[in-house]
Structures are given as structure tokens and as C-alpha cells.
Amino acid sequence: MKVVNALDEQKSELEQQGEQEHQEQNQLTENKTGFVKMKKFHFIMMLFFIVFLSAGITAFSLSFGDEKVVTVGTERSEFNKLYMAYDTLKGQYFEGLDQTTLINGAIDGMVKALDDPYTDYMSVEEAKSFHNSISSSFEGIGAEIQEKEGQILIVSPIKGSPAEKAGLKPNDIIVSVDGKSLQGMTSTEAVTLIRGEKGTKVELTIQRAGSDAPIKVPIIRDEIPIETVYGEMMEDGIAKVQITSFSTNTSADLVEMLNDLQKQGMKGLVLDLRQNPGGLLEEAINISSMFVPKGKMILKVEDRNGKIKEHPSQNDGNPNFPLVVLIDKGSASASEILAAAVKESAGVSLVGEKSFGKGTVQTAKDFQDGSNIKFTTAKWLTPNGNWIHKKGIQPDVEVTLPEYASLSIINPEKELTLSSSSTEVQTAQKMLKAIGYDPGREDGFFDEATQEAVMALQTAQNLPVDGIIKGETTYKLMELLREQIQKNDTQLQKAVELLIEQMK
Template sequence: MKRFQFAVLLFFIVLVTAGITTSVFVFGNGKNVLKERSEFEKLYTAYDTLNKEYYKKVDPEKVVNGAINGMFDSLDDPYSDYMDKEEAASFHENISSSFEGIGAEIQELEGHIIIVSPIKGSPAEKSGLQPNDKILAVDGKSIQGMNASEAVTHIRGEKGTKVKLTIQREGVEETLNIEIVRDTIPIETVYGEMLEDGIAKVQITSFSTNTTKELLTALNDLQQEGMKGLILDLRQNPGGLLPQAIEISSLFVPDGEILFKVEDRAGNIEEYKSSNNNNSDTPLVVLIDKGSASASEILAAAVKESANVPLIGEKSFGKGTVQTAQDFDDGSNMKFTTSKWLTPKGNWIHEKGIKPDYEVSLPEYASLPYISPDKELKVSSSSNEVKTAQEMLTVLGYDPGRKDGFFDDKTKEAVIAFQKDTQLEANGVLKGESTIKLMELVRQHIEKNDTQIQKAVEVLKTLIDA
């Protein structure tokens, strides 16, 4: 067995991504040398037998990698896996501040690769990917049984190249084929704006190297504009760098109060506390949803349990474990779960998520599936895509006459009206630019009629007036 060098101890690794920063918390350096032990005799015997007697030449590196992969598969832990040299290289690229891909956080769950959250402004978001979408195939090749690291190598790619994902979505009978053009993933992570009556909204899309700095700048600008209350939007935030989450949590949690705890296998618990004595006294509410994971859950739990900040939206994703990563001398890598993190009150949210104080869902049309622009929807067409298009037209105020998936003359009239209003060729056929524009306007409509934001404003006003 080869010796391996201990490279970095990661605390709170966000799920492996297909084009997004992976969070790292470095604790220290050291060595760990594997010693020869009797329990490995069976492994050696199997290796030697295959190497000598298999009917064709065995690739030693491939066989050893397979054996290590088998060890990690046996743990039945989606956050523990072995990465060969290529996968490890992708893993380390994710730690850098610049990357190219589709911009979606993915995770292996029960043999499936699922979307945790698309990133704001990313190709994944623009193409209509949603949390909990299952990726069945990439460019026609099945990825069933792959771990997240393996799947990433198929999904990621250079800016401008295309990748086609075959998606299974809950509540949709047919699979969806979504073509995405890879791009540079936006590294800006904080978006601030004034809403109404002195209420400001700041969205944090992930916790990257400069997130705290970006947030402080945004808050300062909003203060100058007369901010009286703040909505902190952590929806669709898959996590990121833990130190950033700690710094940001400390902005809103009183000095000395617990942010989170870490419990090891022996039951030993270490507490992490707020170290900022200049906390803001601006009334605050926080938005979460099923795409809020990892570091964003630490922040949400910290402000909820240590600062009595109301949470609004939907139950969060639920990741409450801690991982270690180690590099082998040949460039391969392994990461595995070492402990779990707990909320300030000692709650373990793993696979449970954080329940908001005010449960509010987005309108049903916010979950409408993606329509492939390559498909031609016209009179006499009958499909789920037509049904989705009819529902989208209805949302935008165009009457298709029916919403059962059959494209008739009334639906054509609605499409023509939509095309005329958007300066597109008014041919009554949904394809290409018309389909893309339809989906874009529905997304804009969802943003303008955001029921979760509306509830946040309502709650925040009561806090301001209190």
C-alpha cells in the first residue's frame, strides 16, 4: 500500500458541484502512514490472483482505484468518496475562485445524482433546473451508480460547450432533456436592493472568498439609502466556505452566543461562538428553501436559535455532517465524514432540514417544468410540453382555451398574441426563441409575485413597528 500525505482537513464540505466553489476550512497538516495488517491479506490475495491469472492484462491502477472505491461505497454515505487523479483535479478546481460549468450543486443520493440547487444567474438556473431533479444521463450516457465526483467530470466543461442532461422531475411523467451551454459561473455572491418602505433585500447565492466583503459593502450602501429592515435571502444557496458563514453569522448574532457545535464519534462537542461585538440592530428576517444547504443552514440555524430571527419559506435541504479530505501522493484524493455539526441548541438537522417559523410556498406555477426549445409545438401537437406551455401562457395572461396538453386553434391564437407582444415572429408555433422567451417571462413573473418575499415584508414590518 502506498503512503499518502495528509493535505487539508476540510470542515463542512458542500456537496460536490458541477461548476461551483467547494467550501474548505483548513485545520492543519500532518502525516498518516498505513501499516501492513493481517486484514489486508485477503485483498492482496485477490489482487495477486487477478494480476497473474485473469485472462487479459490487468491495469494495476484501475484495480486499486476500484478497490478503494468499493470501501467508500460500502459506507453508504453520499459525502464520502474516493476521487481518482482526474476527479481530484476537478475537486481542487472547485476550491478556486474561478471555474466553468453549468453552475449547479449536485449530490449522490441512493444511487442517483440529484440537483441540490442551481446558482443564481448560472446556465443551470436559466435552463430551468430545479432542486431535487434527478440527472439520469449526460449527453445520452447513463450516470446511474456514479458518485458525485464521477458525475461532475461528465457535466463540467469549457465555456461555450454544450451538455445535454436527461432529467427526472417529481410530478412529471416523462423525462426532460435539457441542453445547457456551459459558461463561467458568476463569482459575485451578494445582490442587494431596496424594496419598499425602507425594507431592503440582500440575496447571498453562496459563501465564497469575498462574500463577507461584498455583504458589508451592500449593507453600507443600503444603510445610505435609508434601510429600516433587512430580508436576508438564502434560498437556492448550496453553501460554501465555512469561515465566511461564521463571519456573516457573527454580524447578526450577539458576541459570545453559539453559532454551531461540532460532535465527534466519541461524543465530544466543540462550540463555535460569535466573535463580533458590533452586531447590527436592524430588524432582520431570513428566507430559506429546499435549496438552502450546508453553510447557509449554519447561518439560518445560528440566527434563529441564538438571535431569535424569524425564518420564512420552506424547509431547508438538511446536511449536518463534517468531512475530511486527504490527497494521495499520485494526485488522487479521498474525503470522508468525520463528525456532525449541531445547531446552537444541539439539534442535528441532517436529512431533516430546518423548519421555518413561517412556512410559505411559491405559487404552483413556479414549479412548471422546462420546455426544450428544440421541440416544435404547433396545432395538433399533444404532449406534456404543450400542457406546460398552456399553463405558462395562462400565467402571463394569454388564454389558450385549455390546459390539457392538446394544441388547438385557440392555443395557437394565444401563442400568436404572445409573439406579437414580444416582437417575435407571429406564426403560432412555439419553438426556439419563442419558447425561451416564454420561459424567461414566466421566471420574471415569479420574481414579481414572490409570495415568500411578500410574507417576509409583512413580518418585517411588524418587527420595525414593534
């Protein structure tokens, strides 16, 4: 109120001066020069008062008026436009707006403007899901996803997860979740819709390359334990270890697994990184150091200024057994770091298919309210300086799985029965033939021969024998197909052949 008081004081002074002028004029002084000087003086004072009054009123309106001037951005002029947009919407939008929603939207907009599928702003709920993904367990369907060109793609289902059991595969496009389109969503927004409590149902609409139409896939969510290392002894002293992701304890679990396998007589190792979507960079470096000789390069990290930080092996990574590594199009990020490191710095052969191609490094910064921002900080290069981003790593020996390994999914809630005709019937016929129940045809028409093949399957699996593919019959059909793929794993077979040659 200091401005108001100053104005009142000036008004009082003006009134006194006006009264004095009136008295002086009534005196009719004969000194004309003096009269003119006095009039000039009062004219100047009047101008001074008008200027002062205008300045005072302006200051008052800026401080207390309806239209406020934002002073927050005076030191960061590049934000003036942002502040103006915020104030305009907050003050003039036809409905009341929530301040937090506007601010979160502004941050999200900045992130989306980067056009980087690996950089996300996460709400409090989304941030919780993100942190859970590298913890001991979480509840959901168990699939790593990624946003690419406005679509949500599956990078890889987690071993033994509901997603794997439902038949989801790398590069499947998730069109919608419970009928809600994912078009234009970030991966973290999609994760929020897909995840949920154990025992609850979620329906994904999936588009797979080679399929004519999207397929609805109902999945019952479950607890997804982050057990990342699986090992087994095979014939001829060869062991197979699968790493499904790089989580907090993966390197420690791998050491324990390898020690146990060596006690069982391991002479050669197949390290399976197929459908491994990646994870923690530190874990990838630790595991690479187990197989890369000390001092040899694991990877190089290049920052925005082109400065390169090298990461050589710190351990004596000279295993006393030969090694072959399996990769495929679901091998991404940290699994590609490991594959490139052993290939270029330890001469290890890679078998399978070209990997996914993710060559950037991300970090996460938490905000005080629990939300966070995950953003790309650098790109990583292979030991030889190659950037595999969007290119992938080519295996030394390229081997594909049998054609039936890429068959599409069948919706277990859809009934396939005699005289029906569809692409799903055709998929079912190919599955039946792959597992040993020949339907006689594979053109998508459900005839008597197909019905007989279905009934034979149901009889062998102790299912209700009605010749209809639906529900438990569909699940069992896809389960037996997965088992057949594992039995006829051409990539693993080739890796074993190479190991046997090395062991001679």
C-alpha cells in the first residue's frame, strides 16, 4: 500500500499548491514578469505530477491488477513464451485447470519433442512401475516393450511369463489394451495400462507381421519374478545358461550358476541372450568382464561433445572353457553390449539372428513428488568403435528357427469349429502339423480332417473331446508348439556343434 499512500500525499500537495496559486492570482501583483514566472513554475509542477501519477498507477496495476506480469523468467528469457502460455491458459481457458497437470504436460511435451523412444517423462505411478522393473518382482504380463514410430512394440517376453505363454513374440505390435488404442503413447504410458494386479485380466490386440488382421489376446496377469539366470547341463559336458535380462543381481547369480555347472563337469558353455531386452549397464560390464581378458575393451561411451570414455575389462576374464553366444532380434541394449564385447575382444562366435539394435545409454532423475524423467545421455560403441543403433549385430553364423516358430497367436476366447474359415484356422492347422497331428490341409478351412486332428490332440491331452479349438485346447496347442520349438532349436543345435569342434 506504499504506492497508494504516495499518491494521496501528492494529491494533498497539489491541492495546497492550487490554493496558493488562487491566492496569488487574487493579489493582482503588478510585477508581470513575476506573474509569468509563477505560472511557468506551476505548469512544470503539473506536468511532474501527471508523470508521477501515471507511473504510480502503472506500478499499482502491475502489482495488484488482474493482468499480472511474470517476473520469474527475467533471468531466463527463453522461458518467457512458456510462462505466457501457462498464464494465458490458467487465466482464460473456459474451464478451471489444475496447475500440476499443466506443468507435467509441459515437461512431457519437451520430452516428446526429442523424438527419442528411450526418453520419457514418468508420472508418479509410471515411475513406480519403472523402478519395479529392475527390482526383485512385479505384477503384470511380463514383456519388455518399446515405442517406435508412434507404435508400441514388444521387444521380448520374459521367460515363463504370461506374455510368453500367450505366444507374444518380439516385434509384435500392441494395437490396443482393453480396447484403448496405444497409438501415439509412450512406452511408460503403455506399461501403466498393461500392468496390473495378479489374477486380473487384460486383453491386448496384437498385430504381427504376416497376419492379415489384428488378434485379440486375453492374458491373466501374474507375479513376475525377476529371476534372470537359468542353467542346465546338456550332453557331452556342454552347459547352457540363459540370461533373460540384466537386473540388480544378475552378475552375482551368473557366477553362482557357473560355479555349480563347473562342479557338474562343464567343458563348454552356450550363453543364450535371445529375447533378452537388456537392463543395467553396470551388470552388462560386470558380466562381460567374466569373459573378456583383463585390459581388453568391453565398450566405449561417447557423450554429446564427442568425448569417449573407455570401459576395459577389470577382471581376468579368461574362462577355462570354450564359449558360444546365441542372439536374435529380441536381444537388445545390455545384451548387445555383452555380445559385441565377447565377439570383438575375446573372439567368441555369435550364432542366431541379427540383434535388435539399441546403442544408447539412459539415466533416470527423480523429482521430489515421486515422478521422474528417463533420458538418453550418451551412445555406446563396440570395442572396435562401431555404433550398432538401429543396425543390430550380425551373428558370425546366421541360423533361423523353423518356420512354425514365427506362427501368430490364436485367441483362446474365439471358437474355431467345423466349416469355419479364417487365418486363425490356418494358423491352428500349421500348429497341429508341427506337433504331429496332421490336419490334412493348411488353407484355413476347418474340415472333417482338421476336426479329427483336434480330437486326437484333445484325447492325448485329457481334454474334453469336442473337436473345437477354444479355451484350454487353444492354450494346450500353443504350449505344445513352444515345446516343439525348444526340441527343434536349430540355433542351439548349431552352437553346440561349434562348441564340440572347439573342444576337440
